[in-house]
Amino acid sequence: MSWWGWLLPLAAAVLLAAQIQFAYPALPPWAPYVVLVPLAVAAVLALGRTRxxxxxxxxxxxxxxxxxxxxxxxxxxxxxxxxxxxxxxxxxxxxxxxxxxxxxxxxxxxxxxxxxxxxxxxxxxxxxxxxxxxxxxxxxxxxxxx
Incomplete structure (x- = not known):
């Protein structure tokens, strides 16, 4: 997939992770990013692939x-x-x-x-x-x- 196809899902994952980080200050600040960014990468790879x-x-x-x-x-x-x-x-x-x-x-x-x-x-x-x-x-x- 081209680089521009990655922008929206990755930006959405980072913004959502930032919102979760601010909403739940008891969580480690890096935790939402570690979960959501790889999830966005996996979703783009799965949706962009045709077997x-x-x-x-x-x-x-x-x-x-x-x-x-x-x-x-x-x-x-x-x-x-x-x-x-x-x-x-x-x-x-x-x-x-x-x-x-x-x-x-x-x-x-x-x-x-x-x-x-x-x-x-x-x-x-x-x-x-x-x-x-x-x-x-x-x-x-x-x-x-x-």
Missing amino acids: LKVETGAEPQLWVGEAHLPLRYVAAVDVVTKRDKRKALGPELDPAAFCVHKPWIGPLVRVHLDDPDDPTPYWLFSTRRPEKIAALLTDSPAFGER
């Missing part, structure tokens, strides 16, 4: 957060560079696409689907290692199996 996983096994799947996609429905995989990201999320974006965008992460991966029962044309998600994810998807034995 991305490519499972192998009997039914290989791509997991983006809580959503999963069997790899047999993957028709093609594109890497969208940071330079082309604005176009991919703007004029080229299909409203029916599944999109998980993190503005602080530059590149995207676009996974085109071939599933007649699913109206979603593609998945578009942010990742710091798009080439690695694309290689994992295209090297899977289930890739384009349909």
